[in-house]
Amino acid sequence: MEPAILPDILALILALSLAAYVLFGGADFGGGVWDLFAFGPRKQRQRDVISHSIAPIWEANHVWLILAIVLTFTCFPPAFARLGTVLHIPLSLMLVGIVLRGSAFIFRSYDSQEVRAQRRWGRIFAIASLVTPLLLGISIGAVASGRVVENPGGDFAARFVHPWLTPFSFSIGLLALTTFAFLAAVFLTMETTDAELVEDFRGMALFAGVAVFGAALLSLSLAPGQAPLMQEGLVASAWALPFHILTGVAAVVVLAGLWLRKFRLARIAVGVQVLCIVGGWALAQYPYVVPPDLTIAGSAAPDVTLRLVVGILAVGGVILLPSLFYLFRVFKSGPADRPERPARGHFNG
Amino acid sequence: MPDLLAARSQMAVSLGFHILFAVVGIGMPVLMIVAERRWQKTGDAVYLELARRWAKGTAILFAVGAVSGTVLSFELGLLWPSFMKFAGAIIGMPFSLEGFAFFTEAIFLGIYLYGWDRISRRAHLLAGIMVAVSGAASGVFVVIANAWMNSPTGFDMIRGAAVNVDPIAGMLNPMAFQQTLHMTLAAYAATGFAVAGIHAFLLLFDKENAFHRRALAIALLVGGPAAVLQPLSGHHSAQVVAEYQPAKLASMESHFVTGRHAPILLGGWPDMDARRVRFAIPIPGALSLLAFNDPDALVKGLDRFPRRDWPHVPTVHIAFQLMVALGTYLALVALWGGWLAMRRHDHGSHRWFLRALALAAPMGFIAIEAGWTVTEVGRQPWVVYGVLRTADAVTPMPGLIVPFLSFTLLYCFLGIIVVWLLYNQIIRSPRPTEWSRRYSPTSSR
Numbered sequence: 028m029e030p031a032i033l034p035d036i037l038a039l040i041l042a043l044s045l046a047a048y049v050l051f052g053g054a055d056f057g058g059g060v061w062d063l064f065a066f067g068p069r070k071q072r073q074r075d076v077i078s079h080s081i082a083p084i085w086e087a088n089h090v091w092l093i094l095a096i097v098l099t100f101t102c103f104p105p106a107f108a109r110l111g112t113v114l115h116i117p118l119s120l121m122l123v124g125i126v127l128r129g130s131a132f133i134f135r136s137y138d139s140q141e142v143r144a145q146r147r148w149g150r151i152f153a154i155a156s157l158v159t160p161l162l163l164g165i166s167i168g169a170v171a172s173g174r175v176v177e178n179p180g181g182d183f184a185a186r187f188v189h190p191w192l193t194p195f196s197f198s199i200g201l202l203a204l205t206t207f208a209f210l211a212a213v214f215l216t217m218e219t220t221d222a223e224l225v226e227d228f229r230g231m232a233l234f235a236g237v238a239v240f241g242a243a244l245l246s247l248s249l250a251p252g253q254a255p256l257m258q259e260g261l262v263a264s265a266w267a268l269p270f271h272i273l274t275g276v277a278a279v280v281v282l283a284g285l286w287l288r289k290f291r292l293a294r295i296a297v298g299v300q301v302l303c304i305v306g307g308w309a310l311a312q313y314p315y316v317v318p319p320d321l322t323i324a325g326s327a328a329p330d331v332t333l334r335l336v337v338g339i340l341a342v343g344g345v346i347l348l349p350s351l352f353y354l355f356r357v358f359k360s361g362p363a364d365r366p367e368r369p370a371r372g373h374f375n376g
Numbered sequence: 377m378p379d380l381l382a383a384r385s386q387m388a389v390s391l392g393f394h395i396l397f398a399v400v401g402i403g404m405p406v407l408m409i410v411a412e413r414r415w416q417k418t419g420d421a422v423y424l425e426l427a428r429r430w431a432k433g434t435a436i437l438f439a440v441g442a443v444s445g446t447v448l449s450f451e452l453g454l455l456w457p458s459f460m461k462f463a464g465a466i467i468g469m470p471f472s473l474e475g476f477a478f479f480t481e482a483i484f485l486g487i488y489l490y491g492w493d494r495i496s497r498r499a500h501l502l503a504g505i506m507v508a509v510s511g512a513a514s515g516v517f518v519v520i521a522n523a524w525m526n527s528p529t530g531f532d533m534i535r536g537a538a539v540n541v542d543p544i545a546g547m548l549n550p551m552a553f554q555q556t557l558h559m560t561l562a563a564y565a566a567t568g569f570a571v572a573g574i575h576a577f578l579l580l581f582d583k584e585n586a587f588h589r590r591a592l593a594i595a596l597l598v599g600g601p602a603a604v605l606q607p608l609s610g611h612h613s614a615q616v617v618a619e620y621q622p623a624k625l626a627s628m629e630s631h632f633v634t635g636r637h638a639p640i641l642l643g644g645w646p647d648m649d650a651r652r653v654r655f656a657i658p659i660p661g662a663l664s665l666l667a668f669n670d671p672d673a674l675v676k677g678l679d680r681f682p683r684r685d686w687p688h689v690p691t692v693h694i695a696f697q698l699m700v701a702l703g704t705y706l707a708l709v710a711l712w713g714g715w716l717a718m719r720r721h722d723h724g725s726h727r728w729f730l731r732a733l734a735l736a737a738p739m740g741f742i743a744i745e746a747g748w749t750v751t752e753v754g755r756q757p758w759v760v761y762g763v764l765r766t767a768d769a770v771t772p773m774p775g776l777i778v779p780f781l782s783f784t785l786l787y788c789f790l791g792i793i794v795v796w797l798l799y800n801q802i803i804r805s806p807r808p809t810e811w812s813r814r815y816s817p818t819s820s821r
Binding site: 082083084086087089090092093094096097098100101102104105107108109110111112115118119122123125126127128129130132133134136137138139183187328329331332335336339340343346347350351353354357358 | 453774
């Protein structure tokens with residue numbers, strides 16, 4: 028393998044695992060957001076469907092984030108050190124969110140079914156599901172805006188707060204939140220056989236789709252002043268136009284699919300749309316891991332490490348991908364609330 | 377509180393919290409699949425109830441373990457950025473492998489927990505086995521990374537940077553085998569004895585409860601052999617420590633003065649300034665014998681190291697003694713259990729044995745915390761032994777007491793909830809007490 032392209036390959040894999048996290052883990056967070064904003068007479072039934080569809084898969088989906096972290100510190104150690112230092116505050120807060128979301132969700136499943144206990148854990152689960160994507164987006168926004176630098180000098184605020192506390196970062200936080208909610212709502216339309224609930228989720232999805240559009244416009248309008256690299260990549264580069272067209276087409280197809288109740292089509296298109304959003308960020312940032320100075324090649328670990336990681340990913344993938352496929356086939360080949368098959372060999376008396 | 381101390385405390389709390397759940401994630405799946413297999417073979421519904429309840433417990437503990445593990449993977453960078461910058465390329469390998477093992481564990485645990493009625497019995501049991509295997513594997517990989525911090529290999533230091541990196545050599549570091557073996561055995565022993573101890577305690581009050589009797593039998597089967605083997609593994613670990621981390625061994629044993637015919641000190645309080653141990657019972661020559669298989673072997677004392685390279689000796693010494701004492705107790709109880717089994721005694725009816733087990737319930741976990749205190753505090757002041765000082769690895773971010781206190785509070789809160797849920801949802805006898813009147817000694821299986 029040509030050594031010079033090795034770091035690029037690892038960067039691509041890193042971007043892909045982040046994209047997988049957004050696509051799958053993001054939808055689980057989005058489910059929590061809809062738990063918070065469940066509405067109308069079927070509130071409780073909406074929450075039940077959300078809970079059933081997340082339960083078997085959220086932990087596996089969550090590991091995409093861990094994989095991304097491990098890939099970052101193994102393949103791009105200086106970038107990991109930089110992110111941990113400068114983004115200490117938003118990342119720590121995000122961790123609190125991750126811990127509370129996961130724990131509250133599992134506590135709700137296993138605590139007594141009495142309404143008060145359920146409500147208490149449900150509230151924590153839902154609020155953590157709202158806050159975590161915001162903080163993830165803020166952190167990514169900080170990176171994209173090129174403000175995560177070694178030592179900008181100045182006081183505490185200048186070094187550890189100003190890099191991420193910007194309107195642009197917040198717009199990316201909003202974009203992450205709305206995208207996760209959008210994904211969740213689109214996926215949820217296929218998780219139930221109850222026609223009324225399908226309509227509820229369809230409404231949520233259409234609403235979130237508009238919100239994603241708004242958040243994306245906001246980010247793009249803030250980019251010229253605050254994230255020049257994004258601006259350059261997403262507007263001026265050669266791939267920008269076809270890329271925007273693809274993203275736009277995907278977005279239109281999702282909304283059309285929702286409108287016409289072609290939910291399977293909407294589900295595929297929303298996947299494409301989200302991959303385009305993450306991919307656009309990654310491409311605009313290329314060749315930097317952490318702009319403005321840490322490039323992929325410049326911050327990469329020695330080739331021997333990268334080569335071994337590729338080997339591990341290949342071998343691991345052979346076990347992992349069929350397992351993941353099996354997991355999703357068992358739980359996602361039909362609505363989450365479908366009547367279960369008659370239990371076999373249970374208590375006989 | 378100085379920032380370095382706050383960072384170390386936050387790491388200690390995070391690790392100390394996570395490790396309890398990680399250990400259960402290794403041990404519980406084995407209990408679960410043994411119970412399920414017995415149900416499939418015998419059709420005895422008590423075993424199914426056990427498997428389901430243990431699966432519930434595993435679900436709660438695994439979820440908290442997964443999120444607290446995520447915190448740790450971030451904290452490596454949030455608290456120790458210079459360490460990761462230095463070591464990421466070398467020890468990323470075991471972490472990547474751990475990532476995959478953990479991924480596999482999460483996937484099959486999802487299938488196991490929610491797939492009871494969706495897949496065939498055989499596939500379900502197989503999913504349980506995958507959880508057990510990948511759980512053990514992920515523990516092994518993480519401990520390999522820690523072993524590297526104790527005996528770093530696979531690189532050359534040139535002007536403060538690692539060059540000629542060889543991640544495979546890093547993984548095959550001298551401590552890797554003994555440390556992973558010791559930790560894996562500890563996981564099975566601690567989980568087995570915790571479960572056995574809880575059910576033994578409940579049997580003391582409800583002695584004919586078939587549910588608790590079968591739980592006890594399975595838990596002993598998993599915990600007992602591991603507890604018996606653990607002292608042997610510990611002995612070998614100490615020999616490797618003696619060779620590669622002599623300052624740590626000297627702290628464990630409070631061995632201040634280099635000499636032949638070195639004693640083992642039972643108990644005692646090391647006085648770091650007077651460089652002697654007060655109130656200890658010495659066993660002459662025992663340390664030389666245990667560490668180097670020769671009662672006259674020379675054992676390096678702390679006097680061979682500058683004071684600034686000493687760990688905090690009393691902490692390491694007392695934690696070590698605690699670990700050994702608890703481990704010895706578990707091994708003796710396990711031997712007693714084995715002897716009872718050979719004599720075809722019914723464990724569930726032997727009240728003194730049940731009392732001894734009930735007492736043992738928390739001991740494995742306390743021993744694990746003590747053992748990690750020995751490993752981690754004993755490595756100080758280094759984060760990478762002999763290469764990188766902890767003080768040089770800490771983040772420049774000030775005010776670290778804030779995240780330390782926040783995470784500590786968060787974990788205290790979660791810990792209380794988890795204990796409360798486990799008690800209410802899993803440990804208490806099944807409410808419809810249909811089995812409590814059905815006497816069935818485990819030996820008549």
